[in-house]
Amino acid sequence: MRIVQFVHGYPPEFVAGTERYTQGLSRMLVAHGHACLVIAGSERTASQPSMAVEWDGGVQIVRLIGCAGPDDRRPSVHNPPAEELIRWLLDLWRPEVAHVQHWMRLTNTVVGVCREFNLPTVVTLHDQWVACTRVHRFQPGEQLCSDLEAPCLSCVERDPWQRDWEIGERLSLRQRILERELRLAHRLLVPSAAQQDFLRQIVPAIPDRLEVVPLALPVRRRDRIDLPEKGYSNGPFRIGHWGYLAPGKGVHLLLEAAQLLPPDQRIEWHLYGLSSGPPYEERLERLAAGRSVFFHGRYTFEDVQSAGLDLAVFPSLCYETYSFVLDEAFSLGLPVVASNKGAFPERIGEAGLVFQQGDPGDLAKTIAWLLKNPAELARLKRAVSTGKVVPMEEHVTRLEKIYGEVVESREPERDADLAEREFLLHLHRVVEDRDREIQRLRGHVAEQERAVKEQERAVKEQERAIRNLEERLRQTEQTVLDREAALQQTRQALEMLQSDHANLRAHLLHLKQTPLFQLHELLKKLLKRP
Numbered sequence: 001m002r003i004v005q006f007v008h009g010y011p012p013e014f015v016a017g018t019e020r021y022t023q024g025l026s027r028m029l030v031a032h033g034h035a036c037l038v039i040a041g042s043e044r045t046a047s048q049p050s051m052a053v054e055w056d057g058g059v060q061i062v063r064l065i066g067c068a069g070p071d072d073r074r075p076s077v078h079n080p081p082a083e084e085l086i087r088w089l090l091d092l093w094r095p096e097v098a099h100v101q102h103w104m105r106l107t108n109t110v111v112g113v114c115r116e117f118n119l120p121t122v123v124t125l126h127d128q129w130v131a132c133t134r135v136h137r138f139q140p141g142e143q144l145c146s147d148l149e150a151p152c153l154s155c156v157e158r159d160p161w162q163r164d165w166e167i168g169e170r171l172s173l174r175q176r177i178l179e180r181e182l183r184l185a186h187r188l189l190v191p192s193a194a195q196q197d198f199l200r201q202i203v204p205a206i207p208d209r210l211e212v213v214p215l216a217l218p219v220r221r222r223d224r225i226d227l228p229e230k231g232y233s234n235g236p237f238r239i240g241h242w243g244y245l246a247p248g249k250g251v252h253l254l255l256e257a258a259q260l261l262p263p264d265q266r267i268e269w270h271l272y273g274l275s276s277g278p279p280y281e282e283r284l285e286r287l288a289a290g291r292s293v294f295f296h297g298r299y300t301f302e303d304v305q306s307a308g309l310d311l312a313v314f315p316s317l318c319y320e321t322y323s324f325v326l327d328e329a330f331s332l333g334l335p336v337v338a339s340n341k342g343a344f345p346e347r348i349g350e351a352g353l354v355f356q357q358g359d360p361g362d363l364a365k366t367i368a369w370l371l372k373n374p375a376e377l378a379r380l381k382r383a384v385s386t387g388k389v390v391p392m393e394e395h396v397t398r399l400e401k402i403y404g405e406v407v408e409s410r411e412p413e414r415d416a417d418l419a420e421r422e423f424l425l426h427l428h429r430v431v432e433d434r435d436r437e438i439q440r441l442r443g444h445v446a447e448q449e450r451a452v453k454e455q456e457r458a459v460k461e462q463e464r465a466i467r468n469l470e471e472r473l474r475q476t477e478q479t480v481l482d483r484e485a486a487l488q489q490t491r492q493a494l495e496m497l498q499s500d501h502a503n504l505r506a507h508l509l510h511l512k513q514t515p516l517f518q519l520h521e522l523l524k525k526l527l528k529r530p
Helices: 017-031 080-093 110-116 164-184 193-202 251-260 278-287 301-305 324-331 344-351 360-372 374-383 392-408 418-512 515-528
Strands: 002-007 035-040 050-056 059-065 097-100 121-124 187-190 210-212 237-242 267-272 293-297 311-314 336-339 352-355
Touching (some): 002 017, 193 210, 311 324, 336 344, 352 360, 418 515
Parallel strands (some): 121 187, 267 293
């Protein structure tokens, strides 16, 4: 069978859960003798939309380059450049069935394009993107959006000139297009009953055809080991968390809970994965102060496997729809403590405990209870069954059956709303023209700003020169004043000398008139005679 997979990213450019799942699924399909093409989104840029062709073993990968929008959180409607590339690929490759894992970084009309080729399509809804441009209904303020009809206007990204009415219309049009995509799909799959129920609540118009098909992660299982009756070894109690260290995953809650536990507890906290950025990383480091917290950074599954962990904790603030890290924890024989929302309670069952989402105090109490009751920890470990992890081969076998059914029961092409697509193309051209004009104006403004900055720089230089001249003038004026003062002092001294000289002359004249001086002069004359 010739199968095309659509996904928003593919390793190694993107290595999150859905991307790695798609990679494992595609590899296994090839191993089962199928031909598999993956059309993947990319954040690589180019002057013109283009394609990058790669091979991952026997899987052919085509990344759409220069097609992704500037921000996936904007209420995008559809992507004509990506559509055209997808049409060209489908016409060239002629698949028998399509499986849409995600629309993001591609176009919101993937299923509609497939139906133009009368191509039966299966869709897996991995998250809440069909109802939320932020993907996980996780608001900027680290709060899960609990409203069934969420006020999206305050949440979506926008340009400064966009008004509420425009964003509202784009959101409405986006929703209509995605609901049409779901109607056009032959089969709609979800990874858990929790996701099935949640989507039915937040997307009222969603078709009542959601099938629960648990996912699979291609990880190497560890042989089960004999667990000590007390629940953990004589060494420190090792708690592990792995994946993406981001606010939505609630990693800070884990460290806040660590601070609430007595500092003398023999607990080690092992965090595997890269952080979402320096601010959050610094926040985690501050919360780790005074506790035995180890940041391991980039990791492989084998790193977690060899860590000797006793417990896995996943305090996610998002509404998790499946959670591949649960599969990894179960494959290691680890019990789990996780948030009580989303698929966690459904999937954990008797193999772990749940706590109130977002409450570090409740998380700390749960961990403390396990420490005080090692027999309960041992019971949880015994409840971890390898049956909780679906092998990829078993998962592919189930999908092969679904693929075969949609190919055999291929329905006539439904109305694909071609008029609406033409209208959307018109809107896209209008928006592109406006964007070009905005970019031109932005360039003009940037040039003006650069000119103003140059003028400001020149004015500052002139002001600096004027200040220097003023300082030199002030110094010169002070020098003149100092010299005038010195000259005045010299004049006064000269006048005093002249006065003294006149006094001396008057005194001398007075002396010459005295009898004594005259006698002195007479004696001088007598002495000069022979």
